[in-house]
Amino acid sequence: MIPTPRRAAALVTTSGVLLVSACTSADGGGGGGASGASTTPLAGPEQQLTVLSQGPVLAWDPQRITSRQQSAFAGRTYLRTLTTYAPATDLAGQRELVGDLATSTGRASKDQKKWSFTLRKGISWQDGSRITCGDLRYGVSRSFGKDTASAGYALTYLDIPKKPDGSSRYPGPFGSAGRSAGAKKLIEGAVTCSGDTITYRLSEPVADFGEVVSTPEFAPVKRSTDTGEESAYLAFSNGPYKLEDAWQPGEGGTWVRNEEWDERSDPVREPTLERIVHREGVEPVEAVETITDGDDGSRSVLVDPLPDGLQQPVADAADQVQSVTSDGQIVDYLAPNHTSEVMRSARVRTALALATDREGYARALGGQAVATPVWSLLSTALPSAHEPVLDRGPTGDPEAARALLTRAKQESPRIRVAYRSGEKSDAAMAALKSGWEKAGFVVELEGLGEDYYTTIAQPASAKKYDVFWSSWGADYPSAATVLPPLFDDRINITSASSGRDYGYVRDDAVNAAMDKTMAVADADRRAAAWTKVDTTLLEQGSYVPLVQHRSTFVAGQEVTGLSSNAVFGGTPEMGTIGVAR
Incomplete structure (x- = not known):
C-alpha cells in the first residue's frame, strides 16, 4: 500500500506523543541495545512478536533466498x-x-x-x-x-x-x-x-x-x-520455528514453535517467543503508526530500514518507540572505465577520487542517518577494513586533483558518468559533479532506468561511458565476497558482458594476489592480505568508494533485546529479540 498524504500527516501529528531512543554502537558497526523497554518476561500466549515488513518476500526456499534481510530472519527461525x-x-x-x-x-x-x-x-x-x-x-x-x-x-x-x-x-x-x-x-x-x-x-x-x-x-x-x-515459499523447518499455515505472498504468515527442534542439538538459538506473526505488505508509515498504537503494536518490530523521510518525526516522538541504528551492508562506489580513452590513465582516475565530494553525496541521500563517507568497499563489518587511502577529507581536494590532471596533461578531461536515476540519486550525483568540475573535469551525467546493471554490463556501454556508478555488499564478513566478484576479470569479463567488473579492471598482478590470499589459512594474515589487495586497487584508482548506507529500525517498547547485526547486513538480530511487559 502506498502511503497517502493523510497517513503521513497523521504520523507527524501524533509525533508529539512519541519518543524514540536511537542507539548506535560505539564502533560504528554491529548494533546497539535500545533503551526504555521493560524486562519482565511475558508468560503463555502473550509471548508473541509481530514482525512488520513492506516486502515482498520473494522466497523462503533456501536456494532461492537472495535478500540478506530474509537470510538473517530465516537463519534465526527455521x-x-x-x-x-x-x-x-x-x-x-x-x-x-x-x-x-x-x-x-x-x-x-x-x-x-x-x-x-x-x-x-x-x-x-x-x-x-x-x-x-x-x-x-x-x-x-x-x-x-x-x-x-x-x-x-x-x-x-x-x-x-x-x-x-x-x-x-x-x-x-x-x-x-x-x-x-x-x-x-x-x-x-x-x-x-x-x-x-x-x-x-x-x-x-x-x-x-x-x-x-x-x-x-x-x-x-x-x-x-x-x-x-511450488516450493518457493515452502519453509520446511529444521530450526526452532515453523510456519503454522502456508505463507501468503503479500500478506505473510505465522511462525510457531517447532516441536521437533531439539535445543540440545542447537548451540546458537535460544528462542523465547511462542509465536511470530509476520505481516507483509505494510508500508513504513503504517508500521510506525501500528507500533505507536499500543496493544500488540508495543510488541512489534519493523524489519525494514526506516526511510529518511520518517527519521525526524520518529526522533521527535514520545516514549512509545525505541530504535537502533547501524551500518548497513551496501557501499556505493564508482567504477572508472579502464577502456575509455580518458580513464586509461591512472593519474586521471586518481584525480577523480581526490576530487570526490563524499560528504555532499551523503547529504543529498539524507545525511549521516542514512549514509556515511567511506574510503573502501570493505565495510565496517569486515575484518579487513583499513586506514583510508587517498583521503583528502570528506569533501575531497579539488586543487590536488587539478594538479594531478595537469601532470597527466588532461587539464579539462570530458567524462560521461552513468548512474541509476532516482530523486535522491539525481541530487547525490549532482553533488559529485560539482566537486569534479572544481578540479577541471567536464562532466555529463546520464541517469539510466530499471535495467541499470544489465545495461552497464553490455559491451556497448563501455564505448559510451567513462565512469559507472554501482553498489555492493558482502555476503559474509570477508573481502573474498567483495574484491574477487568485482575486480577479477577472469570470472567476469566475456565478449558478451563485463559481469560485475563494470570498469573492466584487468590486472594480472591483482588477480595473482587474490588467488594467493584465498589460500591463506590464518584469518588475521588473510585479512591483512586482503587489505593489501584493496590498497593496490585504491591507489591505482581502480574504483572510488563513496558511502556506506546506514539503517534505523524501530520497535515497540515491549520488545526486548533490539539490536542490529552488521554481519547480516545491518538487519535486526532476531536471535536476541524478545517481548516483555
Whole structure:
C-alpha cells in the first residue's frame, strides 16, 4: 500500500506523543541495545512478536533466498546451515563463526581444497525425520538449477567442470538431465558423504570455506518436499520455528514453535517467543503508526530500514518507540572505465577520487542517518577494513586533483558518468559533479532506468561511458565476497558482458594476489592480505568508494533485546529479540 498524504500527516501529528531512543554502537558497526523497554518476561500466549515488513518476500526456499534481510530472519527461525554467526549485540561477537548443523566450523586439507564437516546428533526436520548428509548435498545441488540458482559460490568453488562460457557442466538435480548417471557422478564427486561427515572438494583453495557454507545456498533440503516452482515459499523447518499455515505472498504468515527442534542439538538459538506473526505488505508509515498504537503494536518490530523521510518525526516522538541504528551492508562506489580513452590513465582516475565530494553525496541521500563517507568497499563489518587511502577529507581536494590532471596533461578531461536515476540519486550525483568540475573535469551525467546493471554490463556501454556508478555488499564478513566478484576479470569479463567488473579492471598482478590470499589459512594474515589487495586497487584508482548506507529500525517498547547485526547486513538480530511487559 502506498502511503497517502493523510497517513503521513497523521504520523507527524501524533509525533508529539512519541519518543524514540536511537542507539548506535560505539564502533560504528554491529548494533546497539535500545533503551526504555521493560524486562519482565511475558508468560503463555502473550509471548508473541509481530514482525512488520513492506516486502515482498520473494522466497523462503533456501536456494532461492537472495535478500540478506530474509537470510538473517530465516537463519534465526527455521533455517539452519552447517555454520553460522553467533547472535550478539557487539560487532566482535557478530563476527564469531560457529558450528551450527556441524560440530565445528570445518576441517580443511593442507591445500585448502577439501573441507569436511561432521553433523551433530539429534538434528531433525519438522516432520521428525533426521537431517542427513544427503539432504545437504541435495540442497547445494539445487543451486545449479535454472529456477533455483543461488549466489554462485557453489558454481565458483565446487570441483565441477565448467563450459567455455563459464556455466557448469552439472545441470542441477531436476529433469532427466539432472537424474542422469553423468550428472550424479559430477555432484557426488564434488560433494561426498561418509556417515555423518560431508566433504566438499573445491577447484581452488578457499581458506574461508567455513564461512561460505553459512549461506543459504549450502543449506539442506529434503528431496521429498521439493515440488519445484511450488516450493518457493515452502519453509520446511529444521530450526526452532515453523510456519503454522502456508505463507501468503503479500500478506505473510505465522511462525510457531517447532516441536521437533531439539535445543540440545542447537548451540546458537535460544528462542523465547511462542509465536511470530509476520505481516507483509505494510508500508513504513503504517508500521510506525501500528507500533505507536499500543496493544500488540508495543510488541512489534519493523524489519525494514526506516526511510529518511520518517527519521525526524520518529526522533521527535514520545516514549512509545525505541530504535537502533547501524551500518548497513551496501557501499556505493564508482567504477572508472579502464577502456575509455580518458580513464586509461591512472593519474586521471586518481584525480577523480581526490576530487570526490563524499560528504555532499551523503547529504543529498539524507545525511549521516542514512549514509556515511567511506574510503573502501570493505565495510565496517569486515575484518579487513583499513586506514583510508587517498583521503583528502570528506569533501575531497579539488586543487590536488587539478594538479594531478595537469601532470597527466588532461587539464579539462570530458567524462560521461552513468548512474541509476532516482530523486535522491539525481541530487547525490549532482553533488559529485560539482566537486569534479572544481578540479577541471567536464562532466555529463546520464541517469539510466530499471535495467541499470544489465545495461552497464553490455559491451556497448563501455564505448559510451567513462565512469559507472554501482553498489555492493558482502555476503559474509570477508573481502573474498567483495574484491574477487568485482575486480577479477577472469570470472567476469566475456565478449558478451563485463559481469560485475563494470570498469573492466584487468590486472594480472591483482588477480595473482587474490588467488594467493584465498589460500591463506590464518584469518588475521588473510585479512591483512586482503587489505593489501584493496590498497593496490585504491591507489591505482581502480574504483572510488563513496558511502556506506546506514539503517534505523524501530520497535515497540515491549520488545526486548533490539539490536542490529552488521554481519547480516545491518538487519535486526532476531536471535536476541524478545517481548516483555
